[in-house]
Amino acid sequence: GESVGLHLPTLSVQEGDNSIINCAYSNSASDYFIWYKQESGKGPQFIIDIRSNMDKRQGQRVTVLLNKTVKHLSLQIAATQPGDSAVYFCAEALNGMIRTASKLTFGTGTRLQVTL
Amino acid sequence: DGGITQSPKYLFRKEGQNVTLSCEQNLNHDAMYWYRQDPGQGLRLIYYSQIVNDFQKGDIAEGYSVSREKKESFPLTVTSAQKNPTAFYLCASARTGGVNTQYFGPGTRLTVL
Numbered sequence: 001g002e003s004v005g006l007h008l009p010t011l012s013v014q015e016g017d018n019s020i021i022n023c024a025y026s027n028s029a030s031d032y033f034i035w036y037k038q039e040s041g042k043g044p045q046f047i048i049d050i051r052s053n054m055d056k057r058q059g060q061r062v063t064v065l066l067n068k069t070v071k072h073l074s075l076q077i078a079a080t081q082p083g084d085s086a087v088y089f090c091a092e093a094l095n096g097m098i099r100t101a102s103k104l105t106f107g108t109g110t111r112l113q114v115t116l
Numbered sequence: 117d118g119g120i121t122q123s124p125k126y127l128f129r130k131e132g133q134n135v136t137l138s139c140e141q142n143l144n145h146d147a148m149y150w151y152r153q154d155p156g157q158g159l160r161l162i163y164y165s166q167i168v169n170d171f172q173k174g175d176i177a178e179g180y181s182v183s184r185e186k187k188e189s190f191p192l193t194v195t196s197a198q199k200n201p202t203a204f205y206l207c208a209s210a211r212t213g214g215v216n217t218q219y220f221g222p223g224t225r226l227t228v229l
Contacts, residue, residue, distance in 0.1 A: 008156060034217060043120075043206050043220035044159075089158060102216050103174070106158035 008087060010111040019077040021110045023090035028071060030092035032102070035064060035075045038109070039086045047075070047088075077112075085114045119143065120221035122207050127226045129194070129201065137192045137224045139207035148190035149208040149218060152176060159206060165190055166212055194226060202228045 013019045025033065031052040036044035050057045050064045050073075057064050063076040073090050087109045093102040120141045129135045139148065147166050151159040161174030165184040179198025184190055190209075194201045204225050208218040 036220075041223070041225075043122075043208075043222045046217055046219060049217060102210070102218075103161060103164065104159075104218055106160075108156070108158045 008109050008111045010113060012113045012115060013080050014115050015080060015082060017080055019075075019080045019084070019112060021075045021077075021088050021112065023073040023075075023107050023110075025071050025073055025090065025092045025107070026105065027092060027094070028068075030094055030105075032093045033064070033066060033073050034091045034093075034104070035062075035073075036089045036091065037084075037086045038089065044089060080112075080114050082114045082116065085112055087111050120207060120209055120219060122205075122221040122224050124224060125222065127224055129226060129228050131228060132196045134193055134195050135226065137194065137205055137207075137226070139190045139192065139221060140188055141190075141207075141209040141221075142188060143209055143219065144187075145209035145219075146187070146212045147210045147216065147218075148184070149210070150174075150180070150182065150190070150192045151206045151208065153204040153206060153223075162192065162205075201226055 034049045035047040037047050038044045048059045048062050048064050050066050055066050061078045065074045089109045090107045091104040093104045123138045149164040150162040153159050160176050162180050163174050163182040165171035168184055168187050171182050171184050181193045204223050206223045207221040210216040210218045
């Protein structure tokens with residue numbers, strides 16, 4: 001398969017444990033944040049997003065936490081499964097303008113390895 | 117089956133040749149994007165388009181060209197001027213205005229022989 005990150009930080013967790021993936025973002029004016037999951041040889045898949053007027057948002061088995069004071073974003077995955085093994089990217093954007101397209105700035109990614 | 121398609125999945129090019137990567141979407145999105153991904157790095161923006169017949173350079177546009185003649189299509193040409201074209205290329209699309217999450221295609225792996 002395609003290798004999307006040979007030298008990425010790696011997080012290893014046991015199946016069933018909770019995973020926490022962290023991301024530091026760069027622009028204090030960013031007001032929209034996304035987490036993507038990328039499996040080997042595939043395009044990034046949207047997981048969850050959060051606006052800057054929130055500090056927590058929950059999805060199915062995933063929670064995103066936003067700390068604007070220290071420009072930090074985290075993704076929590078509950079009861080991690082083998083299918084969660086992938087590279088996870090955070091992205092930030094400055095949204096809010098009508099009829100314009102936002103440009104995302106991506107982090108370098110974290111590889112999640114789920115062990116049995 | 118809605119979404120974004122990219123073709124081909126794998127592409128090989130000889131040095132000095134131009135190649136064109138296809139990206140099509142049927143999501144009725146106005147905005148489309150091209151990114152390049154290298155091992156150990158995040159995605160870097162090559163070009164983006166907010167509307168038909170309009171596009172802007174991203175962070176690494178040198179050696180690339182695009183066109184946006186139709187809303188559904190945003191082909192990327194990798195020219196011979198691109199000195200290190202071997203990479204994984206990703207296309208994305210999004211609505212414009214407000215919160216506009218980008219959705220990605222499956223990617224094209226380009227290898228220069």
